[in-house]
Amino acid sequence: MATNKLISTYYADPPGEGYAEVWFDYKEERAHIKYFNKNETQFFTEEFPNNSLRYVEDAAENWALNINIDYWWQRTGAKKL
Numbered sequence: 001m002a003t004n005k006l007i008s009t010y011y012a013d014p015p016g017e018g019y020a021e022v023w024f025d026y027k028e029e030r031a032h033i034k035y036f037n038k039n040e041t042q043f044f045t046e047e048f049p050n051n052s053l054r055y056v057e058d059a060a061e062n063w064a065l066n067i068n069i070d071y072w073w074q075r076t077g078a079k080k081l
Helices: 053-064 069-076
Strands: 004-011 019-025 030-036 042-048
Touching (some): 004 053, 030 053
Antiparallel strands (some): 019 030
């Protein structure tokens, strides 16, 4: 039985610029976000071991809406594809 479940997907604004998927691991009881670019290529996974699912959902939505996006790139060290 799979322990990971896709909870939600947040699409970037403007449309067509990528999306973020929020996943929850029921065995480990923690969430993570998988980030995809406009070519649907995953470019980063962000772990949230000590945060609530609501917090992770908010983080994905903020990324999709470009809220604090410069801070996100700096904090995560992710590379733009």
